[in-house]
Amino acid sequence: MNKKDLLPILFAAGLTFLVTKPVDAHHAFSAEFDAEQPIELKGVVTKLELVNPHSWLYLDVKQPDGNPANWGFEFGAPFSLKQKGITKASLPIGSEVTVQGFRAKNGKNFGYAVTTILSDAARSKPAARRMHRAPKKTRRSNQNLTRKQRSSFLKTKPTQRPTLPQTVLLLASSVLLLALAAHNVNAATQKIPRLANGKPDFSGIWQTTSAADYDLEPHSNRKDAPPSAGVVEGFYLPYLPKALEQKQKNFAERDKLDPALKGYTLGVPRGIYYPEPFQIFQRKQDLTLVHQFGHSVRTIHTDGTGHPKDPYDWWLGDSRAHWEGDSLVVDVKHFNDKTWFDRAGNFHSDALHVVETWTFLDPNTIEYKAHIEDPNVFSKPWDLSVMLYRHREKNFQLIEDYRFTLDYDEHYPPKPDGK
Known part of the structure; x- marks a missing residue:
């Protein structure tokens, strides 16, 4: 049975990523995890395994007695994670995270991660901010440069600050774009149906x-x-x-x-x-x-x-x-x-x-x-x-849907002989 999973969401360094897991033929979510047992745990990352077909995130969670218990959470597929710029550097060992998801049916310390939130401390680490690499095409083209070209490329002067006329032009363009956006919003609002008193008409x-x-x-x-x-x-x-x-x-x-x-x-x-x-x-x-x-x-x-x-x-x-x-x-x-x-x-x-x-x-x-x-x-x-x-279909209309009368349909209309 094919698996249609939820979309795990990773929040890191102020950026939001949607991580979709691939269709998995060898087991279904409902076979391993309990949708009626949502959990939320805060812990420290001990390991991140980016392996097919599932990635796994492990963290130590502090128990009431003060001792840590290690939990494992099924994560997004490595290919999907990579597409979103998420690597092992995004969740470094030792970083503090909060995981929301569903617990495994067997009651062990395993779960399915729906949301993973990095703490503010983790976000401040440089490794947590290195979310993207240069496109492959760019990296390959740089490798094809001659030594002289690469030297010249590295010595290129940084981009200069815009001049005053350029700054004025940029500001004017921004104001124009904002005005156009506001105009579009107002135009959409004005197009909605209204009653004679000007209020929106939801009919x-x-x-x-x-x-x-x-x-x-x-x-x-x-x-x-x-x-x-x-x-x-x-x-x-x-x-x-x-x-x-x-x-x-x-x-x-x-x-x-x-x-x-x-x-x-x-x-x-x-x-x-x-x-x-x-x-x-x-x-x-x-x-x-x-x-x-x-x-x-x-x-x-x-x-x-x-x-x-x-x-x-x-x-x-x-x-x-x-x-x-x-x-x-x-x-x-x-x-x-x-x-x-x-x-x-x-x-x-x-x-x-x-x-x-x-x-x-x-x-x-x-x-x-x-x-x-x-x-x-x-x-x-x-x-x-x-x-x-x-509904804008031609001749669309409501059709009475009385369910509680169905058990009595056989008795109506009454038969002349009373049977």
């Missing part, structure tokens, strides 16, 4: 292409989900210990417990990134969201009214919004606890509080962000973001 049929509904957090491929890097800022949800236990139980029985499988209302924010379209009808005083799944209807009030003082707990909460420039900011609360965030069992309590931000990136693309708080489940607030795309 239309929208849908995400993300895999957020399968699992908000990074995960490898599994039988019921494609792999994904996740949509959560910081990668993982900050569960309280008891809540994490419940999440793990939900995951284990997700094929039975997921409310969506029962046809229930998806809730907020799940209804936005569920892989079915929804339609927005917008007026000055409100937005009405109609979801294809379950045909749920949600109203976002933009008339300046506040949340009810003696509310019920709703499946979709109560939504009150205001404008911040061209962004719609929606405060949503008064939920019940009957919905999940995704198919992986990520859940909430009735203390859930969501703050959404809707912003046009262009006339047919919305950036959707959600800030989540729930002190009964999470140790701190967290954020997610997805892109929404306008």
